[in-house]
Amino acid sequence: KTIAIVGCPFSGGQPKLGVDKGPIHLVEAGLIEQLEEIGWKVHFDGHHQFEEIHAASDPPIKTLLKNPRLVSRVCESVASVVGGHAKNGQLPVTLGGDHSLAMGTVSGTLASYPDACVIWIDAHADINTSKTTESGNIHGMPVSFLLGLGENHPEFAWIRPVLKPERIVYIGLRDIDTGERRILRENKIKAFSMHEVDKYGIGKVVEMALDHVNPNRDLPIHLSFDVDALDPSVAPSTGTPVRGGLTFREGHYICEAIHETGLLVALDLMEVNPSLADPESVRQTVAVGCSLVRSALGETLL
Numbered sequence: 001k002t003i004a005i006v007g008c009p010f011s012g013g014q015p016k017l018g019v020d021k022g023p024i025h026l027v028e029a030g031l032i033e034q035l036e037e038i039g040w041k042v043h044f045d046g047h048h049q050f051e052e053i054h055a056a057s058d059p060p061i062k063t064l065l066k067n068p069r070l071v072s073r074v075c076e077s078v079a080s081v082v083g084g085h086a087k088n089g090q091l092p093v094t095l096g097g098d099h100s101l102a103m104g105t106v107s108g109t110l111a112s113y114p115d116a117c118v119i120w121i122d123a124h125a126d127i128n129t130s131k132t133t134e135s136g137n138i139h140g141m142p143v144s145f146l147l148g149l150g151e152n153h154p155e156f157a158w159i160r161p162v163l164k165p166e167r168i169v170y171i172g173l174r175d176i177d178t179g180e181r182r183i184l185r186e187n188k189i190k191a192f193s194m195h196e197v198d199k200y201g202i203g204k205v206v207e208m209a210l211d212h213v214n215p216n217r218d219l220p221i222h223l224s225f226d227v228d229a230l231d232p233s234v235a236p237s238t239g240t241p242v243r244g245g246l247t248f249r250e251g252h253y254i255c256e257a258i259h260e261t262g263l264l265v266a267l268d269l270m271e272v273n274p275s276l277a278d279p280e281s282v283r284q285t286v287a288v289g290c291s292l293v294r295s296a297l298g299e300t301l302l
């Protein structure tokens with residue numbers, strides 16, 4: 001099978017500059033060669049350029065959403081790129097860029113694999129609606145759009161509610177907004193926070209997560225990995241770090257275990273921002289990103 005690396009240099013879902021440089025740092029760290037090394041054919045789809053919409057012509061929607069038209073248009077094109085690769089039987093590996101891009105990647109995957117389940121690794125639930133968001137940063141909202149929650153915004157008319165609440169599960173949560181807690185509860189969405197990781201251990205948590213969204217281990221898996229799920233000591237160069245995160249090994253165990261299912265059809269590696277720390281910490285964060293991708297795609301320890 002062939003991997004299609006989709007570089008998405010995009011930062012419009014959040015305010016910190018630099019996350020658009022994530023893809024180039026991951027590729028320049030040798031990710032493509034590393035994947036070929038473990039036996040994959042790799043098609044590098046390039047660093048997709050998204051023409052800017054200037055702020056002046058993209059005012060926040062009445063409810064505070066920032067860069068709505070830009071984010072929507074970029075995600076729409078990401079959906080067709082990722083969807084195209086999935087349709088061709090390739091495994092799209094999307095490199096972010098901020099996590100708003102997942103509106104596009106998951107839409108693309110579900111177009112080819114309507115029964116796919118989504119495993120969302122993150123410190124955050126990214127499920128705010130325009131009513132509940134406190135920041136207006138759309139990287140905190142992709143899941144609500146994918147589920148069809150909240151009011152419809154004409155700027156996002158292309159997004160269909162393709163994801164069902166029982167087809168997503170979270171691991172790593174530890175920084176959830178008030179409105180998000182209600183949304184998770186009302187929609188009965190399964191979430192394993194860091195408390196469960198501590199209580200049961202990562203092995204049991206991954207097993208329980210899969211039992212919830214993929215009980216017969218027969219559904220394709222879209223893994224959406226936000227590097228801020230890891231502890232900031234492990235992945236420091238990211239826009240919304242939250243202490244008390246996954247260890248290096250816990251993060252890798254998740255990727256290894258998902259590879260072992262043989263069901264992975266799409267992967268996102270999001271929120272690497274190489275401009276937020278000293279050179280050594282940036283290198284470390286980029287290296288962890290590359291390593292997680294390798295583990296999700298079959299690199300083993302023995």
Ligand SMILES: N[C@@H](CC/C=C/[B-](O)(O)O)C(=O)O
Nearest residue numbers: 099124128135137139140240
């Ligand atoms: N819940 C916060 C934080 C969002 C974090 C988004 B991230 O997980 O994609 O980094 C917000 O809505 O602004």
Ligand SMILES: [Mn+2]
Nearest residue numbers: 004043044045
């Ligand atoms: Mn291509």
Ligand SMILES: [Mn+2]
Nearest residue numbers: 099122126226
């Ligand atoms: Mn996220």
Ligand SMILES: [Mn+2]
Nearest residue numbers: 123124226228
């Ligand atoms: Mn996050």
